[in-house]
């Protein structure tokens with residue numbers, strides 16, 4: 001996949017299918033659009049392009065996670081466009097003529113039915129359709145993926161993520177919320193005094209659920225382990241200056257340092273506490289582990305899919 005971060009100039013692409021929006025998290029609704037550009041790619045052989053306008057805040061999938069995810073989904077070109085003043089002030093008509101047609105050479109454009117773009121949010125799916133009829137591209141307008149009466153949206157997912165409602169987040173995303181990265185060295189205290197754990201540090205642009213303990217599934221290249229994960233700064237042992245992600249993997253005795261890992265967060269168990277002693281923390285960790293295993297036993301069908 002080509003990963004293009006816009007810095008003034010837009011790329012000159014060969015004729016392609018494009019979908020437009022902020023695409024924070026790539027949720028169930030976004031996937032409808034991704035599927036449309038992939039269908040167009042299969043029909044015509046032209047590239048599938050996702051044009052993502054920056055959200056300027058932490059994201060449900062970090063930029064790196066999103067790029068990896070879209071590459072696996074079959075997207076050929078990811079364009080990341082910063083929300084600069086000149087971009088914000090560009091008229092919708094000019095965006096279509098100069099960028100969509102002039103630079104990207106779009107033969108197909110997919111957007112949601114209430115999508116708005118350009119200065120004053122004057123650009124509508126209808127405007128895309130009328131320009132399409134005039135300039136010879138097809139505008140596909142997708143009805144909104146709903147959750148009951150509410151539209152699935154990144155805003156909705158952020159609200160639920162903030163509350164630690166991981167089952168709801170999973171339902172809206174269409175897959176569990178996850179964190180991807182590499183296993184790093186911790187201070188080694190867990191291994192010696194508590195339980196052996198794997199440590200990760202979230203990308204700086206990653207939006208995290210509340211600090212606390214979660215039931216998780218960790219995916220490595222060839223193995224999958226259930227476990228419990230703490231998000232936080234370890235206040236019982238003096239605290240860290242950063243938020244870390246630390247997992248006790250059930251039934252694992254392997255050395256995993258340096259390995260790429262994806263941790264899926266399935267269920268929130270409790271907040272992170274400052275315990276009076278390491279023994280008190282260990283007693284709690286053993287309880288958490290039992291709760292985690294009970295959760296896995298009850299939900300076997302969803303765990304390793």
Ligand SMILES: Cc1cc2nc3c(=O)[nH]c(=O)nc-3n(C[C@H](O)[C@H](O)[C@H](O)COP(=O)(O)O)c2cc1C
Nearest residue numbers: 186187188189190228230234235236237248272273
């Ligand atoms: C499932 C789990 C829950 C944890 N809960 C807490 C907690 O509530 N409070 C806390 O201070 N540390 C908590 N920790 C972090 C421990 O303090 C940490 O494992 C220990 O300090 C070892 O860290 P190290 O690997 O960096 O040496 C938790 C760790 C895990 C794996």
Ligand SMILES: Nc1ncnc2c1ncn2[C@@H]1O[C@H](COP(=O)(O)OP(=O)(O)OP(=O)(O)O)[C@@H](O)[C@H]1O
Nearest residue numbers: 020021022023029111112115144145152153154155
């Ligand atoms: N529920 C949905 N069903 C179908 N298409 C959607 C849905 N939500 C967003 N889209 C479309 O996906 C593209 C990207 O959406 P975008 O990320 O800009 O909005 P959003 O998901 O509603 O996020 P936010 O809540 O931050 O506005 C747009 O074309 C948008 O219309």
